[in-house]
Structures are given as C-alpha cells and as structure tokens.
Amino acid sequence: MDTHKIHPVPNVRAIHNTAIVIDTHADTAGRFVDESFDPEKDAGKGHWDFAKARACNLGAEFFAICVDPVRYKGHFTRRALDMIDSVHEIAQNHPNDLVMAYSVRDILLARSGPHKRIAALIGIEGGHAIEGSIRVLRNFYRLGARYMTLTWMNSNELGQSSGDLKLDQDGKPDDRGLSDFGREVVREMNRLGMMVDVSHVSDRSFFDAVTLSHAPVIASHSGSRAITNHPRNLTDDMLIALARNGGVAQVNFNCGFISDEFIAKSKAFEEAHPAESKRAIKLWHGPKTPRSRAELKKLMAMKEAEVPRPPLSALIDHFEHMIEVAGVNHVGIGSDFDGVECLPQGIDGVQDLPKITAALAWRGYSTADLYQILGRNVLRVFGAVEQISRHIQSGQDPDRRPEVAGS
Numbered sequence: 001m002d003t004h005k006i007h008p009v010p011n012v013r014a015i016h017n018t019a020i021v022i023d024t025h026a027d028t029a030g031r032f033v034d035e036s037f038d039p040e041k042d043a044g045k046g047h048w049d050f051a052k053a054r055a056c057n058l059g060a061e062f063f064a065i066c067v068d069p070v071r072y073k074g075h076f077t078r079r080a081l082d083m084i085d086s087v088h089e090i091a092q093n094h095p096n097d098l099v100m101a102y103s104v105r106d107i108l109l110a111r112s113g114p115h116k117r118i119a120a121l122i123g124i125e126g127g128h129a130i131e132g133s134i135r136v137l138r139n140f141y142r143l144g145a146r147y148m149t150l151t152w153m154n155s156n157e158l159g160q161s162s163g164d165l166k167l168d169q170d171g172k173p174d175d176r177g178l179s180d181f182g183r184e185v186v187r188e189m190n191r192l193g194m195m196v197d198v199s200h201v202s203d204r205s206f207f208d209a210v211t212l213s214h215a216p217v218i219a220s221h222s223g224s225r226a227i228t229n230h231p232r233n234l235t236d237d238m239l240i241a242l243a244r245n246g247g248v249a250q251v252n253f254n255c256g257f258i259s260d261e262f263i264a265k266s267k268a269f270e271e272a273h274p275a276e277s278k279r280a281i282k283l284w285h286g287p288k289t290p291r292s293r294a295e296l297k298k299l300m301a302m303k304e305a306e307v308p309r310p311p312l313s314a315l316i317d318h319f320e321h322m323i324e325v326a327g328v329n330h331v332g333i334g335s336d337f338d339g340v341e342c343l344p345q346g347i348d349g350v351q352d353l354p355k356i357t358a359a360l361a362w363r364g365y366s367t368a369d370l371y372q373i374l375g376r377n378v379l380r381v382f383g384a385v386e387q388i389s390r391h392i393q394s395g396q397d398p399d400r401r402p403e404v405a406g407s
C-alpha cells in the first residue's frame with residue numbers, strides 16, 4: 001500500500017480535465033468496418049464517439065484489432081488488415097478530431113494543437129492475427145500496432161489462453177504456457193518496441209511472458225481475481241509480478257468480470273431462457289448490422305430486467321484492490337467499450353470516465369494518484385518499451401536493460 005488516503009478532493013472535475021486520459025481497450029474498429037460506423041455522424045449509437053470522447057477529455061484510445069477466430073478462420077491477417085485500415089481511415093476523414101499516434105511523443109503532441117485532437121493507437125488483440133509469421137508481426141508494427149495481446153479467448157501458435165483451458169486427468173488445468181514461437185514473438189516485440197499484452201492469456205503464459213520480457217508488460221483490459229473469481233482476471237500474485245516488472249494492469253469494465261453476483265444471475269438467466277441466450281450469443285459473434293444490433297439490444301434489455309447491472313462501486317472495488325496489491329503506479333483504465341454487452345451502472349460509454357475519477361477521489365486517492373491511474377502509468381510503460389527497444393536495436397545486451405523510470 002503506497003497510497004495515502006486523504007480527504008476527498010473537491011475539484012475532481014478540474015483534475016480529470018487536466019489529466020492525460022488514456023483508455024487501452026475499445027473494440028470500436030469492428031464497427032468501423034462492419035457497420036461503416038462514423039464517430040461523428042453516428043454519435044450516440046455506441047460506447048465511443050467523438051462527442052463522448054471529448055466530453056471525458058480523452059487523450060488517447062487504443063483501438064483493439066480483435067479477429068473472431070471462428071468467423072475469420074483461414075484469413076485472420078486479412079481481417080486484421082481491414083480493421084487497421086479502418087482506424088487510419090477514420091483518422092484521415094476527421095483530421096480535427098483524431099490523429100494516428102505511434103509513440104508517447106505523438107500522444108502528447110496530439111493534445112497540444114488548437115483542436116486538442118484525440119490520439120488513435122492500435123493494439124492487436126490475439127496473436128492468431130499474425131498467422132504464425134514474425135514478418136506479419138513486423139508489418140503490423142509498421143502499420144501502427146503498439147501492443148499485441150498474445151492470445152484472445154482462443155489458444156494459438158503463441159501459447160495458451162485462459163479462455164479454452166482443458167482439465168488434465170488429475171482435474172488440474174492443462175496449462176501449456178507460451179510456445180517456443182510465443183517466446184520468439186515476445187523477444188521480437190521487445191526489439192520492435194511493441195507492448196506485450198497479457199490480458200486473456202492463461203496463468204502460465206502470463207508468468208512466461210513476464211519472466212521473458214525485457215520490457216514492462218501491460219494487461220490492456222483485466223480485473224482482479226481476488227475480487228471476482230474469473231480466469232480472465234489477474235490473481236494477486238500476477239499483480240505483484242506485473243508491478244515488479246514495471247508494468248501496468250488496465251481495469252476492464254465488463255460486468256461479467258467485475259461482479260460475482262452478475263455472473264451467478266447471468267448463469268441462472270441462461271438456464272431459464274436457453275433459446276434467447278443462444279440467439280444472443282449467435283448475434284454477438286455474428287456480422288453486426290443495424291438490424292442484428294436492434295435484435296441484440298432487445299434481448300439484452302430482456303436480460304437486464306432480470307440481471308441488473310452491477311453498481312459502479314463493483315468496478316471501483318477492482319481499482320482499489322489492484323492498487324492496494326500492485327501500487328498506484330501500476331493500475332489504469334482498459335474499458336473494453338464497444339466490446340462488452342454490459343457496463344456497470346452509471347457507465348454508458350467513454351463520456352462517463354469522469355465518474356470513475358470522482359469515485360476514486362471519494363475513496364481517498366490524491367490528485368497525483370488520479371493522474372497516474374488516468375494515463376500516466378501506461379505512458380510510463382510505453383516510454384520504457386520504446387527506450388528498451390532502442391537499447392536492443394543499438395546492439396546492446398537486452399539482459400542489461402537501462403534503468404526504467406518508475407518501475
């Protein structure tokens with residue numbers, strides 16, 4: 001515990017508006033491609049658009065490039081390329097609102113002009129998108145990818161995911177961790193200057209990656225398993241390892257990861273309404289059209305009537321516990337906006353991030369703490385990753401990495 005609980009901060013909105021606010025995970029790129037979603041013209045139709053992002057003083061968004069492994073089987077890279085292009089296209093079409101960013105410097109520069117533009121960054125969610133090719137990884141870097149989540153919910157050539165763990169004959173999870181290729185990928189990401197993202201991976205893959213990586217790693221959208229027992233969340237041991245590594249855990253807002261009560265009630269709902277639940281899952285993974293969205297929204301409203309959204313305090317509990325375990329320099333925001341069916345009460349999209357700042361302030365975090373959580377932590381990690389990449393590329397011994405600030 002390195003946070004001094006002080007009296008609630010009265011001018012919390014001013015603090016929020018002077019912070020560099022960074023979210024490391026939004027799934028809006030899928031909408032750019034599939035629905036021709038435009039964050040200006042289609043404002044109000046999702047969790048993320050320019051008006052909402054500006055309302056919360058958003059400094060930078062990492063758009064996740066998440067390729068559904070079932071729907072795009074056989075052409076993962078092609079789908080990822082389409083999604084990456086869509087982010088560039090949106091930035092090009094809205095030069096006063098959004099600007100592509102490739103570095104810490106770019107993020108800071110985006111805010112400095114008269115338009116106070118939002119920096120757009122790219123994260124590849126799921127190593128299957130490189131289809132087993134280090135060359136594709138390097139090309140993704142050239143196109144702007146600045147993190148890659150080693151796995152999504154599916155295990156892949158890089159290693160084991162937390163999403164499809166099988167039990168061995170003794171009833172223990174058969175966790176194979178990272179493969180030799182996964183190790184090679186982590187090393188190459190260190191060399192390139194791409195952040196290694198350990199959200200979604202299995203426990204063993206997590207520890208393999210943290211041990212192996214010369215640079216601090218991130219969990220771009222993960223909560224605490226001590227608070228909500230879900231394999232997608234990080235155990236306290238993982239949080240401690242992440243902090244020792246100098247990394248950062250960005251808290252996910254998904255109701256299904258932040259509330260035991262929500263998980264239990266969802267299960268009961270699925271048992272009571274199997275047909276509707278199956279249909280909702282199908283729509284969720286299927287092609288998104290305005291029509292399928294409307295049907296899904298209806299099914300979700302039916303579920304919400306029986307399974308209420310968790311209170312905002314459930315999400316703040318994750319922040320608080322993770323800060324207690326890892327320290328205030330190692331926790332941030334990884335919303336999963338436009339990628340989740342349910343958000344906690346009061347959080348309807350990116351515009352509501354100031355409510356999180358206010359809730360954290362009420363729990364006693366100082367102005368300096370809030371700045372760290374809202375964006376400075378992930379900027380520090382990104383800067384360290386850039387610095388270590390330069391160190392490796394200049395031919396120096398990666399095992400003797402330079403001293404990284406704040407780690």
Ligand SMILES: [Zn+2]
Pocket residue numbers: 125200221
């Ligand atoms: Zn995810």
